[in-house]
Amino acid sequence: MSSFVQSREAQAPVRSEEPRYDVELKNVTKRFSPTVLGLDGVSAGFEAGKVTVLLGLSGSGKSTLLRHINGLQRPTEGEISVLGQRIENAGDAELRSIRRRIGFIFQNFHLVGPMSVLENVCTGKLGSLRGPRLSLLMYPRSVRVEAMEQLERVGLADRAFQRADTLSGGQQQRVGIARALIQKPDVLLADEPVASLDPVSSAQVIELIKRISREENLTVICSLHQVELALEFSDRILGLQAGRVVLDRASASIDQREALQIYSKVATPSPEASMKSLAG
Numbered sequence: 001m002s003s004f005v006q007s008r009e010a011q012a013p014v015r016s017e018e019p020r021y022d023v024e025l026k027n028v029t030k031r032f033s034p035t036v037l038g039l040d041g042v043s044a045g046f047e048a049g050k051v052t053v054l055l056g057l058s059g060s061g062k063s064t065l066l067r068h069i070n071g072l073q074r075p076t077e078g079e080i081s082v083l084g085q086r087i088e089n090a091g092d093a094e095l096r097s098i099r100r101r102i103g104f105i106f107q108n109f110h111l112v113g114p115m116s117v118l119e120n121v122c123t124g125k126l127g128s129l130r131g132p133r134l135s136l137l138m139y140p141r142s143v144r145v146e147a148m149e150q151l152e153r154v155g156l157a158d159r160a161f162q163r164a165d166t167l168s169g170g171q172q173q174r175v176g177i178a179r180a181l182i183q184k185p186d187v188l189l190a191d192e193p194v195a196s197l198d199p200v201s202s203a204q205v206i207e208l209i210k211r212i213s214r215e216e217n218l219t220v221i222c223s224l225h226q227v228e229l230a231l232e233f234s235d236r237i238l239g240l241q242a243g244r245v246v247l248d249r250a251s252a253s254i255d256q257r258e259a260l261q262i263y264s265k266v267a268t269p270s271p272e273a274s275m276k277s278l279a280g
């Protein structure tokens with residue numbers, strides 16, 4: 001009997017497989033100075049095809065978290081894996097190659113205003129092309145075709161030859177999304193992508209990001225200040241307070257009152273902790 005049990009055990013999988021994360025942080029701390037903590041022991045994993053929204057007060061660490069994921073900042077402690085590669089100590093060449101697989105959407109769009117919409121989208125390919133491109137026609141035809149396809153996808157093909165700075169904010173952000181998509185990223189980071197948009201354009205942009213994450217199986221991590229929008233469109237909420245994760249659950253299981261609590265309890269370090277950090 002016991003040998004039968006043993007042989008069954010030997011054949012059985014040890015335990016159900018853990019989810020595979022495209023982005024994973026383990027105990028990540030970022031200390032900017034003895035008294036300023038950007039991140040405080042953050043552990044979290046992010047799956048492909050899911051939209052995670054980072055919520056938290058200004059200064060809670062949302063941008064710092066995003067900057068650690070694309071290697072713009074390095075942690076003081078902890079491990080960060082992106083697409084199977086550890087990046088906390090990666091060299092410049094390794095970081096450049098991983099960044100080609102990470103799209104970034106900025107709060108203020110970062111478009112070149114006088115340039116055409118189509119050329120702005122083409123600039124998303126600069127990381128993988130050699131040499132400068134000083135005009136639209138200097139991009140390979142295949143890139144221009146691809147840029148047009150991405151513009152169609154975000155509903156702006158008819159604006160391709162217009163100056164980018166003649167578009168509305170919501171339209172400019174959709175161009176920003178097309179520019180990120182032409183990179184064919186596996187991970188899409190967005191830092192307050194709708195901060196300067198009206199509620200209708202905000203919902204359209206977030207809806208677009210969600211649709212694309214499904215279509216492309218993208219790992220999306222997006223910071224937002226709009227709680228209602230976050231609950232409606234995200235799969236998961238990661239709440240931050242003073243650099244610490246205070247909520248990490250499926251959005252469908254969180255109501256507005258609970259989400260708003262992320263903004264109410266501000267964790268302040270104990271006097272002993274402050275003294276300890278000041279002492280180094």
Ligand SMILES: Nc1ncnc2c1ncn2[C@@H]1O[C@H](COP(=O)(O)OP(=O)(O)OP(=O)(O)O)[C@@H](O)[C@H]1O
Binds near residue numbers: 036037056060061064
């Ligand atoms: N380069 C830096 N040097 C020093 N301190 C920094 C730096 N970047 C961020 N911090 C500090 O780290 C903390 C987290 O800042 P962060 O910008 O990540 O917050 P946030 O949640 O993105 O805020 P917001 O919603 O206003 O964008 C803050 O105390 C901030 O002052």
